[in-house]
Amino acid sequence: MEKEILVRANKKFREEVKKGLTTQPKFLPSKYFYDKKGDKLFQQIMAMPEYYLTDCEFDILEKYKSKLTAYFAEKNGFDLIELGAGDGKKTKILLRYLIENNIDFEYLPIDISSNSLKKLEKSIKKNLPEVKMKTLQGMYFSVLEKLSEYNKRKKVIIVLGSNIGNLKHKKAVEFLNNIQKSMQQGDLLFMGFDQKKNPQTILNAYNDKTGITAAFNKNILHRINRELKANFVVDEFLHWESYNPETGTAKSFLVSKIPQQVKISALDLNIDFKQWETIHVEISQKYTDEVVEWLAGKAGLKIKECFSDNRAYYKNYLFEVDKK
Ligand SMILES: C[S@@+](CC[C@H](N)C(=O)[O-])C[C@H]1O[C@@H](n2cnc3c(N)ncnc32)[C@H](O)[C@@H]1O
Numbered sequence: 365m366e367k368e369i370l371v372r373a374n375k376k377f378r379e380e381v382k383k384g385l386t387t388q389p390k391f392l393p394s395k396y397f398y399d400k401k402g403d404k405l406f407q408q409i410m411a412m413p414e415y416y417l418t419d420c421e422f423d424i425l426e427k428y429k430s431k432l433t434a435y436f437a438e439k440n441g442f443d444l445i446e447l448g449a450g451d452g453k454k455t456k457i458l459l460r461y462l463i464e465n466n467i468d469f470e471y472l473p474i475d476i477s478s479n480s481l482k483k484l485e486k487s488i489k490k491n492l493p494e495v496k497m498k499t500l501q502g503m504y505f506s507v508l509e510k511l512s513e514y515n516k517r518k519k520v521i522i523v524l525g526s527n528i529g530n531l532k533h534k535k536a537v538e539f540l541n542n543i544q545k546s547m548q549q550g551d552l553l554f555m556g557f558d559q560k561k562n563p564q565t566i567l568n569a570y571n572d573k574t575g576i577t578a579a580f581n582k583n584i585l586h587r588i589n590r591e592l593k594a595n596f597v598v599d600e601f602l603h604w605e606s607y608n609p610e611t612g613t614a615k616s617f618l619v620s621k622i623p624q625q626v627k628i629s630a631l632d633l634n635i636d637f638k639q640w641e642t643i644h645v646e647i648s649q650k651y652t653d654e655v656v657e658w659l660a661g662k663a664g665l666k667i668k669e670c671f672s673d674n675r676a677y678y679k680n681y682l683f684e685v686d687k688k
Pocket of ligand 1: 395406447452475480502523525526
């Protein structure tokens with residue numbers, strides 16, 4: 365079964381790399397940043413002083429864990445489903461609190477990275493052995509279809525780290541709507557959305573001086589080299605970040621410093637780069653309450669409550685299905 369999933373994932377990776385590098389302008393999906401090395405680099409990003417998102421969400425969860433538990437807890441227990449769980453560092457605040465208060469729940473983390481899931485399972489078994497858990501490996505969209513099977517009791521779906529910000533608004537509505545379709549009356553969705561703020565603060569978060577973000581983004585080229593037998597000279601690409609304060613969209617690019625040709629043997633493909641040609645690798649959307657309300661409305665969801673850190677840098681919204 366696991367082998368079958370891996371074969372399918374690899375096929376999708378090949379298709380998406382081929383599509384992205386043969387389209388003009390070139391692009392690659394950021395979900396492929398996360399392999400063993402990428403997961404580690406992302407953990408380093410979360411520990412950087414410039415990457416305010418983690419601390420903000422940490423504070424929100426600490427401050428509101430009791431209020432959230434009151435929303436989540438149910439007589440017959442509930443299923444806590446996390447999309448894009450990563451290392452679950454912030455989720456553990458909630459898990460610990462739920463265990464300390466003898467709340468009946470099962471934890472179901474979902475992630476594209478099997479490496480992350482294995483590590484998460486190991487650390488929860490060690491540090492919070494009372495947590496009942498089952499990991500699900502896969503991409504949001506395919507795993508979401510299976511979520512409707514979890515309908516025997518209340519579902520609480522959580523998405524932390526502003527993962528939704530990696531999607532353009534159209535895809536974000538689709539994502540929210542897929543979640544909404546898996547929800548029944550009484551189910552809840554708790555999701556983090558990074559907010560618009562001083563543009564410099566945002567740029568700094570994705571442009572650290574130590575070069576960790578650059579290494580994280582360039583990891584996708586190393587991955588293509590390794591998994592698809594390519595010959596990217598990674599140092600001939602530079603990491604470039606931009607932020608548009610009007611639209612709230614931060615964009616990450618890899619820029620070819622020289623004219624060059626890259627061979628991707630596994631795809632039987634030669635890709636030409638002009639000097640300063642770009643590969644768009646990630647968007648990190650920043651939001652306002654109005655935009656979140658608009659996205660939710662389009663997806664058939666309603667905001668129940670919104671939780672913010674002191675500086676209003678970051679907000680977590682609690683949604684329910686809109687009965688209309
Ligand atoms: C920005 S990290 C956030 C991790 C965690 N939620 C947090 O807040 O610390 C994104 C996580 O989502 C996973 N991910 C990214 N794209 C995904 C996709 N399309 N489907 C499933 N997981 C995905 C990555 O492997 C990674 O663990």
